[in-house]
Amino acid sequence: MLLSPYRVLDLTGPLGFLTGRxxxxxxxxxxxxxxxxxxxxxxxxxxxxxxGARQSLYWMAFNANKRGITLDLESANGQFVLRxxxxxxxxxxxxxxxxxxxxxxxxxxxxxxxxxxxxxxxxTPYGQEGPHRxxxxxxxxxxxASGAMSLAGEADGEPMRxxxxxxxQWAGCEAAMGALTALVHRTCGGEGQWVDVSAQAAVVAALxxxxxxxxxxxxxxxxxxxxxxxxxxxGAHMRAFWPCKDGWINFIVYGGSAGRHTNQQLVxxxxxxxxxxATLRTIDWPTFTVPELTQDEIDAIEAPIGRFLATLxxxxxxxxxxxxQMLGYPVSSADDIHHDPQLAARGFWQEVGAGRPGGAIRYPxxxxxxxxxxxxIRRPAPEIGEHNDDVYGHLLHDSPxxx
Amino acid sequence: xxxxxxxxxxxxxxxxxxxxxxxxxxxxxxxxxxxxxHVESMSRPDGFRLQYPPYKDDRVGIDxxxxxxxxxxxxxxxxxxxxxxxxxxxxxxxxxxxDIVVENMRPGVMARLGLGYPDLKQHNPAxxxxxxxxxxxxxxxxxxxxxxxQLSSLSGFTELIGAAGGPPSCLYGPYIDMIAxxxxxxxxxxxxxxxxxxxEGAFIDLAQxxxxxxxxxxxxxxxxxxxxxxARDGNRDLVAVPHGCYRCRGDGWVxxxxxxxxxxxxxxxxxxxxxxxxxxxxxRASGRRAREADLNAAIETWTSGRDAxxxxxxxxxANVHVAPxxxMRDLYDDPQLAARGVWQSFDHAELGPMRYRMVSYQxxxxxxxxxxxxxxxxxxxxxxxxxxxxxxxxxFEELSAQGVFS
Numbered sequence: 001m002l003l004s005p006y007r008v009l010d011l012t013g014p015l016g017f018l019t020g021r022x023x024x025x026x027x028x029x030x031x032x033x034x035x036x037x038x039x040x041x042x043x044x045x046x047x048x049x050x051x052g053a054r055q056s057l058y059w060m061a062f063n064a065n066k067r068g069i070t071l072d073l074e075s076a077n078g079q080f081v082l083r084x085x086x087x088x089x090x091x092x093x094x095x096x097x098x099x100x101x102x103x104x105x106x107x108x109x110x111x112x113x114x115x116x117x118x119x120x121x122x123x124t125p126y127g128q129e130g131p132h133r134x135x136x137x138x139x140x141x142x143x144x145a146s147g148a149m150s151l152a153g154e155a156d157g158e159p160m161r162x163x164x165x166x167x168x169q170w171a172g173c174e175a176a177m178g179a180l181t182a183l184v185h186r187t188c189g190g191e192g193q194w195v196d197v198s199a200q201a202a203v204v205a206a207l208x209x210x211x212x213x214x215x216x217x218x219x220x221x222x223x224x225x226x227x228x229x230x231x232x233x234x235g236a237h238m239r240a241f242w243p244c245k246d247g248w249i250n251f252i253v254y255g256g257s258a259g260r261h262t263n264q265q266l267v268x269x270x271x272x273x274x275x276x277x278a279t280l281r282t283i284d285w286p287t288f289t290v291p292e293l294t295q296d297e298i299d300a301i302e303a304p305i306g307r308f309l310a311t312l313x314x315x316x317x318x319x320x321x322x323x324x325q326m327l328g329y330p331v332s333s334a335d336d337i338h339h340d341p342q343l344a345a346r347g348f349w350q351e352v353g354a355g356r357p358g359g360a361i362r363y364p365x366x367x368x369x370x371x372x373x374x375x376x377i378r379r380p381a382p383e384i385g386e387h388n389d390d391v392y393g394h395l396l397h398d399s400p401x402x403x
Numbered sequence: 404x405x406x407x408x409x410x411x412x413x414x415x416x417x418x419x420x421x422x423x424x425x426x427x428x429x430x431x432x433x434x435x436x437x438x439x440x441h442v443e444s445m446s447r448p449d450g451f452r453l454q455y456p457p458y459k460d461d462r463v464g465i466d467x468x469x470x471x472x473x474x475x476x477x478x479x480x481x482x483x484x485x486x487x488x489x490x491x492x493x494x495x496x497x498x499x500x501x502d503i504v505v506e507n508m509r510p511g512v513m514a515r516l517g518l519g520y521p522d523l524k525q526h527n528p529a530x531x532x533x534x535x536x537x538x539x540x541x542x543x544x545x546x547x548x549x550x551x552x553q554l555s556s557l558s559g560f561t562e563l564i565g566a567a568g569g570p571p572s573c574l575y576g577p578y579i580d581m582i583a584x585x586x587x588x589x590x591x592x593x594x595x596x597x598x599x600x601x602x603e604g605a606f607i608d609l610a611q612x613x614x615x616x617x618x619x620x621x622x623x624x625x626x627x628x629x630x631x632x633x634a635r636d637g638n639r640d641l642v643a644v645p646h647g648c649y650r651c652r653g654d655g656w657v658x659x660x661x662x663x664x665x666x667x668x669x670x671x672x673x674x675x676x677x678x679x680x681x682x683x684x685x686x687r688a689s690g691r692r693a694r695e696a697d698l699n700a701a702i703e704t705w706t707s708g709r710d711a712x713x714x715x716x717x718x719x720x721a722n723v724h725v726a727p728x729x730x731m732r733d734l735y736d737d738p739q740l741a742a743r744g745v746w747q748s749f750d751h752a753e754l755g756p757m758r759y760r761m762v763s764y765q766x767x768x769x770x771x772x773x774x775x776x777x778x779x780x781x782x783x784x785x786x787x788x789x790x791x792x793x794x795x796x797x798x799f800e801e802l803s804a805q806g807v808f809s
Contacts, residue, residue, distance in 0.1 A: 002593040002605065018617075022586070026593045045641045046621070048628035057628070061620035108767075127765075130742030135719060140638065140646060141726035144658035145737070149648065150730040151575040152564055159648045159656055159728045160572055163563040163636045169618040171763070173585035178764030180592035181435050185410035185769055187599045194767035201745050201763035204734065205585070208423060208576035212469035213457045214731040215758050221731050226570045228552070230456055240552075241561070241571050248571055250556035258454060258550075318557075322547045329549060329557035331571050334626035334633060337559055337616065345542035348613055362627045367586045367617050369539075369608040370594070 001027025002370065006090040006183075009033055009082075010066060011073075014041045015199060016095035016123040017062035018172025019179060023091065024065035025366045025375045031391060032066040033082070035073070038384040050358035060381045062172075064352065064363060068382025069391045079104055085391075087115050091179055095123040098133050108194045118192040119182045123175050125167075127198035137199075142167035146203030151210060154225040170206055171199035228252060236295040239302055241331065242309045248331040249309050249317050253301060255290035258327075263288065265324040270308045277304035338362075346374070353380035409436025410769040414595065416503045417494075418442060418478075419485070419518065421449035424535050424551065424580040424611055425507030426474050428588045431762050432503075433477035434771040440787055441475055441778065444484045445809045448780055449475075459754045465780050466753045472777035476749065476759040480778025481787050482808055490807045491517050497792065498526040502598065503591050505533045509548060510540045520606045530604045531594040535587050539610030551577025551611065558615040559622060566637045582618055583611035644691045645670075648728055649703045655711030656728035659702065659718065667691060669721040674705045749776035784808050 003023055008030040010020035024030040032039075039059070047054040072078035083106070086092055092111060094101060101107050108120050122128060125137035126145075135141075143149050143161045153160035178195040186192060204211070213219040213230065221229060226241035242249045253259060263285045270276050279300050293301075309317065314330035321328050330336065343349065347365065354360040366375025414437040418429050426449070429439040443449050451471035458467045483490050498504075504523060506513050513519050513534070520532045534540055537549040555561055555578045561571040587609050594605035616623065622633045640646040643660040645667070650656055661667040664686055671679040679701060684690040691698055706714050711727050718725040729737060735746060735758065743765070746758040759773040788794045794802070802808065 002590075002597050005600075022589050026589070046625055046629070046633075048624065057621040057624045061624055126739050127743050130739045132739035135726070136722065136724045137726060138643065138660050138662065138724055140640070140643075140648075140658045140660050141724055144648065144656075144728040145726040145739075147729045147731055147734045148575075149658065149728050150656075150733075152572050154566075154572070158638065158650075159658075160564055160566075161638055162560060162574070163639075164619065164622050164633065166618060169582075170585075173582065173589070173618075174763045176589040177431055177585055177592060177762070178766065180589055180596065181410045181432075181764075181771075182766055182769075184414070184592055184596050184599065185407060185766075187596050188407065188413065190407050190410070191768065193769065195764055196767070197764045198739075198743055199763075201740060201743055201761075204740070204745065204760060205581045205763065206574075206578055207731070208578070208581055209455075209457075209470040209473045210575045211731045211734055211760070212473050212757070215735065216457050216459050216469040216754065217461060219457065221575065223572070225565075225572050228573055233461070240573055243570075248556075248561075250553045250561065252553070256454065258450075322544050325546075325548060327549060327553065329553045331556045331562050332559050333562055334559060334619075334622050336632075337557075337619075337623060338626060342538055342542045342544045343613070343616075346539050346610065346613070348616075358628075361624065364616050364620050364623050365613075367609070367614050368590050370590070371606055372608075 003028040007031070007088065008091040008093065009085055009089045011092065011094040011096070012123065013039065013095050014044070014058060014062070015125070015168045016093055016172055016175065018169050019093050019121060019123065019175040020066055021062050021064065022173065022176040023179065030066040031387070032063055032068045032382060033071050034068060034384065036070045038070070048358060048361070053357055055358065060361075063381035064377050065379060066382060067387040067391065068385065069388050070385040073104055073106065079106055082106060083110070083114050086111050086118055089115070089118060090183070091119045091121060093121040093123070093175070093179070098124055098128045112192065116191050117186060119179060119186065119195065120192070121175050121179045121195040121197065123171050123197045123199065125199045127201065128196045139165035139167045142199045142203060145200045147207055147211070148203050151207065151221060151223050153223045155223060159223065166206070167199050167203050170202040171197055174202040174205065231290050232293065233291045234294050236293055236298050238290065238298055242306055244309050244317060244330070245311065245313045247314050247333070249312070249314065249328065250331055251305070251309060251328040253290070253305070254327065255288050259288070260285045262326040262328070265326045266305065269320060269324065270304070273308070273311070275304070275308045275311070280304060348374070350377045352377045356380060407769065410766055410771070411435045411437040414438070414503070415501050416440065416505060417497065417501045418505045419513065420505070420507035422451055422507070422580070423474050423577050424583050425505050427581065427584040428505050428533070428591065429478060430474055430476055431584070431588050434762055434773060435766070435769065436771070439478040441478045441480045442483050442485070443480065443780060444482050445781065446484065452780065464753065469754065469757065472751065472754055472757055473759065475777040477774035478778055479783035479787050480781060481784040482781030483784070484806060484809050485516055485518065487805070487807050489802060489805060493802065493807065494518065495523070495526045498523050498530060500792065501527060501530065502595060503531045503533070505535070505587070505591065507535045510534070510536050510545045524604055528604055529598050529602050531591055531598055531607070532604070533587050533591050533607045533609060535583055535609040535611060537610065538612050540608045551580035554611055554615065555579045558612055559619050560615070563622065563633060563635045565635045567635060571635065579611055579615040583609060583614040586614040586617065639695070644688050644695055645698045645702060647699055649699070649706040651706045651711040651714055652709055657706060657711050657714050658726050658728060660724040662724065664688065666723055670718065670723045673717050673721045673723065674702070676701060676705070744772070747773035749773065751776040752779060781808070
């Protein structure tokens, strides 16, 4: 695998879990280092409950493919062992508050002295420096400070986050790029270095080009619930979410070349189902554009579309749209996603953990196919200290000074 | 050995395609010193140039798109008619000097153009190529077209945003595309590292759908283990209570969360709400959750009489989780983003000064930065093919006359 030669020490809490998971998916030997008794996030709901035991779904999701050891970094012995482990590692990833590891004599300078080739990746809500670096922040504060929440929710209503926390994934994912950028530098003749990642700055990526409206034209984008903004010069709203028989459909009337085929196909589909609309039939789709439409004109276009979409199930819409090569998707639930034949055809799902308490579980697989092969889930997330014997036995063998 | 100033110096990336999902990857690599060549043609420019606002001063023009600019800083832009037979030969020659190709055409298009991985690899066995598409290169719906703003629904994100029982809400723009950018970037960097070690190439097939589902993994596991599809639940959290956004004086909002009983009591004391502090039923999370709506109303009564900045100072003093709900305007004034140099301004012939986004990670020895404004269409065709690639002047003129660079 791409990163097979490399070893990673993963000291992170939930804010940094994903970075090690990505390096592990790509083939690195990632060792999750937990305090004795296990990472506190193992007690985070929701859980997979089985036979009186329970496992945190966050822990399971973002620590798969890692080995697991326990180590008490509060003790001098534990710090000594970590320094020894760092000597044979390529990466060390951590998400402690800024300055925490330095106070434990495990800061970047200490680690760099042990191993100048070590790449240290630090993931924090706001970064290692700057006026906010010590502010406490969980998912909702990071999503708020990054701007993402200002763009989601009903117009003038409470700004919304995604109910499933997202900030840690953004931080972890961009941190993986930072780690691997440093790795390429090292492979090409450089030394190890320190990668400083800000979760707030990472979530700014999620906004795509929304900030540019302010920077270029002084327009401050706002949230608009089921409507999309930024497409009209008249200030009109266009609907993105439509109720259907068993949920919601995301469909947008695009203009120009982007929407022509979709709109023509929609008209034909509505006609076939006996729900044709004279308003839609008279529109010349090849020359149809959106920006100058008034709200009344948009409402007249959207009313028959809404009546039609309300007669479909999510699956009927997906299949019909795919057959007609139309733009638009249903708002899928986890159930829908698990039954999508596209994912099955690409070998996305992987059974992991047969023989373990709780049994085999169907995991979402690795994020890509490399040379035709799905990046595999090689092991489930580790039990507490599951690989202590492997790792410490090996270390004792390699480094008599530890004994 | 000569000291390397840039982490990715000596790395060359060539991009085919447009919009965000492909080209934004090159921007990340360019910020750390890679040479990134964005290929367009006069007849088929990047879709972001003409199809999406904002345009400078709301005037549409091929070099006036802020959207295009935002994802293409620090690159060189060339125009090349990839359907021209002599352009194909030129691209094959270019491959000998290329480390990474990134493309996000509809699956099958690159192969029809003679630019599929087997074609390109003949000219450079060490080539790393990333094909990123909505649903992947294979499977029954591989060629079904789609935009990221809607793919965020197929992958379940919008199902989980909005009030419980209410409609879903938009996530701004191509949210999921940007997830795929980070995964795609990680994959090409890992493949580049192996290329530098072993000389092997790699072909990476990335579905933006599947990349997005990585962020959804706990929800997907919840369905498998408990048989229940998670539903949107406003701003509530399974652990923290209270947990939400609260309106302040003027048009500001703050996010506040309490992760244990002590943090709650610090919040209540800061609010000066004696009745809440002394209410034993609220001292435990279960008690607060039972009266969450009342608590949220009490908090908002307190915040709505104060400026967001004052609420934040007071709660930080009490070590309570709090942050402003920044709008896009606020991001440009955020002191923390400023301290990290997130916004970096460059002048552009038609856009004027524009602030580009530096990525979220910084390297201690080989720091990255935004290197230049985004290219105008075809701005670097001559610089790339003559000055860097080394076409002789006569050859460049001849190809130009034949329309290869149109």
